[in-house]
Amino acid sequence: MVLPAVAIFFVFHTLPVLQGIFFSFTDYAGYGTWQFVGLRNYLNLFGNDRIAHSYLFTFQFAIVATVLTNALALTIAMGLNARIRLQTTLRGLYFIPNVLAVLVVGYVFNYLFSNSLPVLGQALGVEWLSTSILANEDLAWLGIVVLAVWQACAFNIILYLAGLQTIPGELYEAASLDGASTWRRFRSITFPLISAFFTINMVLSLKNFLQVFDHVIALTNGGPGTATESISLVIYRGGFQGGEYAYQTANAVVYLVVIIVLSLAQLRFLQSREAES
Template sequence: MTATSTLVTGADRRGQRSTRRVEPIYYVFLLPTLALFTLAITVPAVMGIFFSFTDSIGIGSWNLIGFTNYIALFSDPAILQSYLFTIGFSIATVIVVNVAAFLLAVGLTSRIRFRTGLRAVFVIPMVISGIIIAYVFNFLFSNSLPAAGAALGVPFLETSLLANPDLAWIAIVIVTAWQAIPGTLLIYIAGLLSVPGDVYEAADLDGASKTQQLLRITLPLVAGYVVINVILGFKGFLNAYDIIVGLTNGGPGTATRSVAMTIIAGFNGGDYAYQMANATIFFLVAVAISILQLSLTRGRNQIS
């Protein structure tokens, strides 16, 4: 009888919580933010999607043309080239950033001297503007590195990577990775510090080498952090713009023009509706990656 009364009381309390009136103060904080989000993001996005079905140049009159812009996108070599470059660049940069950041994280969480100070040093690139970083490296790739190559007698380095349409993307990957590694590094450090030390002590007792511990203990236990860094990094690199502008401005020719650069250049060149269709496709790609991220990272917060 007592158990039944307890169950009834618990059900009554849950019912009271579910029907409890929301305090008006919560709406005071919610509604202004919701209004600003709607006016600044939702409304422009809906308008942009609508104009992607028109022949608008951004001003003046326009006519509905249906899916003409979208059909043209899939047969435009410049658009296809920008997507190929952006996706290829994103994949290469994700690999470089995650490998470098993980190895640095392993080193900075080991028993070395000055590891706290070194962590602060490695985080510095994250707080510097991307365009400033790009201009500095532009000078290095265009002047300092060729001069060093000429002095050392290395023909490969005597010409700037930025002037080579087949190699310019390597310079972009290097600079982008240099700025992106710190943020990824911090996530990996958090993941490595969450691994219990008892696990490594047991592995030492079993005679496992450091390499075996890294491959069979550390990597499996921080797999969730790897997935998060890979997906977030890929999403971020898809939007690459400022570093590319500062390094190559999409050149040589259009060899390093990203999707973001193509869209913005089209807006300024009178292809408003056409590039709005491109932006809509790009948005759908980002949404698909976000859904992938949610599916891959669901439940990963339980790894620690």
């Protein structure tokens, strides 16, 4: 029963990955003939300023988006977990962004940042908001962060809600009788008991944000200039549009190793914090 699934996974996932690693040691352009070049593609990566900038932008974006997403999602989840009216309806509404296509939503946010917000900025007399932030090299990345956080919060909220519902209400009642403040209850009861869910959300968020692509395409297409080019976008453009198939495949292999190492390091660190709490 499992063999068909394993065969499909191998043909459409594992085999292409192995082929990509093989071609990363060649000068293949995606068509025509090729020759082995050894580690030349990998060595050339370290002297490429455009690739270095794309890594810097991606890490900056991923760290900020991961922190904001989890902070906002946990806050909303705690609010939804309280006894409020229309609780079930609100949970459904907050999950809607997760089922919407990122590109479609991205074009909507593109219109808001390029048209609606500048009008509002002009009315309020706010100079930096009077023009599209997507056309500003220093602010364009913030627009991508807003879209990414808005879309990613939905999934994280569901996981945090699942974690919050595992906490016995008697613990909060006992803490209230002891005179514990809201912050104290959160620090001593809520967060330690949902630390496993926090670990999952942080690791998945960072991994997903490091692979940002659709958000950039919909909002800035890597611009202004190359200010918001992510690693995935550079690999796509160079590999499929720029005749750098083997070179960008080497970049993809390095990128894969970076994501795996960061994810494992983050997981190990957060799990050690779980044990301490």
